[in-house]
Amino acid sequence: MVRLIFFSYICMKETLKSEIMEEYIPKPIDLSDVSLTDDLIELREAIAENAHEIWAENRRLEGWTYGPVRDDKKKQTPDMVPYKDLSDGEKEYDRATAMRSIKLLKKLGYDVVKVQETELYKEMIERIRNNKEQYHCSNCGGFIFKHQVFCEHCGHKLDKTDWEG
Ligand SMILES: [Zn+2]
Numbered sequence: 076m077v078r079l080i081f082f083s084y085i086c087m088k089e090t091l092k093s094e095i096m097e098e099y100i101p102k103p104i105d106l107s108d109v110s111l112t113d114d115l116i117e118l119r120e121a122i123a124e125n126a127h128e129i130w131a132e133n134r135r136l137e138g139w140t141y142g143p144v145r146d147d148k149k150k151q152t153p154d155m156v157p158y159k160d161l162s163d164g165e166k167e168y169d170r171a172t173a174m175r176s177i178k179l180l181k182k183l184g185y186d187v188v189k190v191q192e193t194e195l196y197k198e199m200i201e202r203i204r205n206n207k208e209q210y211h212c213s214n215c216g217g218f219i220f221k222h223q224v225f226c227e228h229c230g231h232k233l234d235k236t237d238w239e240g
Pocket of ligand 1: 212213214215216217226228229230231
């Protein structure tokens with residue numbers, strides 16, 4: 076009897092679990108109404124770069140090294156390179172993730188304000204500002220990066236004419 080009750084409990088739990096699994100629909104918060112100022116776009120780049128550093132450091136500790144093609148058995152990946160040398164797609168992924176985090180902070184009512192100019196800030200932001208990939212949107216003149224898909228300032232769909240002039 077005890078076993079039967081236990082068994083039905085397991086069955087119930089499994090049913091419950093599968094119902095929950097089926098019903099799960101991801102609902103990311105709509106952040107399209109939040110815009111970022113130029114200083115926050117620079118912050119986004121700093122966060123994206125550091126996220127890559129953290130990812131690469133964790134991979135390195137797991138024994139991963141650089142390889143021209145991804146090979147899970149050899150633990151090789153083309154992404155084990157400095158952020159600036161990453162593929163456009165990978166950079167765009169890191170940037171989009173960082174941007175959504177900053178936008179969410181703003182949407183939740185937080186304000187991100189720089190209260191002092193640290194040495195690290197100067198080093199990181201200056202490097203980002205001097206990045207050859209920094210361009211301006213042809214529609215609004217806002218700060219954009221090469222291969223960025225949409226302008227954050229005006230929503231203009233960007234293409235190579237925006238960074239090739
Ligand atoms: Zn624009």
